[in-house]
Amino acid sequence: MKHLLATDGLDPAFATAVLDTAEELKHTLLGREVRKLPTLRGRTVITLFYENSTRTRVSFEIAGKWMSADVINVSASSSSVNKGESLRDTALTLAAAGADCVIIRHPASGAAQRLSGWLAEAGTAVVNAGDGTHEHPTQALLDAATLRERLGSFEGRRIGIVGDVLHSRVARSNIHLLSALGAEVVLVAPPTLLPAGVESLPVTVSHELDAELPALDAVMMLRVQAERMHGGFFPSAREYSIAYGLNERRMKLLPEHAVVLHPGPMLRGMEIASAVADSPASAITEQVRNGVHVRMAVLYHLLASEGAAA
Ligand code: ASP
Numbered sequence: 001m002k003h004l005l006a007t008d009g010l011d012p013a014f015a016t017a018v019l020d021t022a023e024e025l026k027h028t029l030l031g032r033e034v035r036k037l038p039t040l041r042g043r044t045v046i047t048l049f050y051e052n053s054t055r056t057r058v059s060f061e062i063a064g065k066w067m068s069a070d071v072i073n074v075s076a077s078s079s080s081v082n083k084g085e086s087l088r089d090t091a092l093t094l095a096a097a098g099a100d101c102v103i104i105r106h107p108a109s110g111a112a113q114r115l116s117g118w119l120a121e122a123g124t125a126v127v128n129a130g131d132g133t134h135e136h137p138t139q140a141l142l143d144a145a146t147l148r149e150r151l152g153s154f155e156g157r158r159i160g161i162v163g164d165v166l167h168s169r170v171a172r173s174n175i176h177l178l179s180a181l182g183a184e185v186v187l188v189a190p191p192t193l194l195p196a197g198v199e200s201l202p203v204t205v206s207h208e209l210d211a212e213l214p215a216l217d218a219v220m221m222l223r224v225q226a227e228r229m230h231g232g233f234f235p236s237a238r239e240y241s242i243a244y245g246l247n248e249r250r251m252k253l254l255p256e257h258a259v260v261l262h263p264g265p266m267l268r269g270m271e272i273a274s275a276v277a278d279s280p281a282s283a284i285t286e287q288v289r290n291g292v293h294v295r296m297a298v299l300y301h302l303l304a305s306e307g308a309a310a
Helices: 012-029 055-066 087-096 111-118 137-151 169-180 209-215 237-244 284-303
Strands: 044-049 070-075 101-106 125-131 158-162 184-188 204-206 218-221 259-261
Touching (some): 012 137, 012 169, 044 055, 055 137, 101 111, 137 169, 137 284, 158 209, 259 284
Parallel strands (some): 044 070, 044 101, 101 125, 218 259
């Protein structure tokens, strides 16, 4: 059984195959009135979300539906989880009911990995749609798809990841994927928002955004994850924004070809100014669009390609 749990240790050949399939799917569906392929007909995909989501949940649902899978959405707030059911029992119930794939978002780091162990016997594939502060692999894949589309290749490209790296599963997944694909990753953050052990990651670290911008091919702004902060990580929102926000003045420091990314949800005026988010350099809407094709490609490689479980 194949799963997609993390980009740390993910085979770059598999990641490239997903990006290639996503690109192919995008071209196949472009301009079509009926965006429906029969590939996953008869397959059941369940999204199981214990945390809020707009983009990820919707794009997995659309991805499954465009591949003709039956997609069912379960959110913790409206399921038996609210009655005290454990994650294991919920997962085994979904597998027994016929799930071929469970896409899980959970506040605990490692939840997707645990789930894959419990569901191994049932032969149900697991996709990690964000586990705590650990990983969000499909976000990194859709970011990579967007960067490849805009920049052509990863080799020798310098990508800045800016802001709340400490609490960001998006940052962690991107660090591993982008470096495995050949890009150089620079983390730009205040010391309080960098994870312990950052020296062991394949990155360089800076605290000075202005100094880094002229040499970046892309800059990925992160949301300040207030819901995961239990203490003062910076003096005030205003000071954070002054030091690490991407405003119009800063955008002018970037090379002309540079791409601006944000995984969403954006805090406009905090980590990114509206004028930047809505500028031609911004690929934020394109990230969402590519998210659907990348998630279709992931479902294809886990459930339908040669070697996937029959
Ligand atoms: N949507 C992304 C996530 O779920 C990023 C964020 O929430 O800031 O990790």
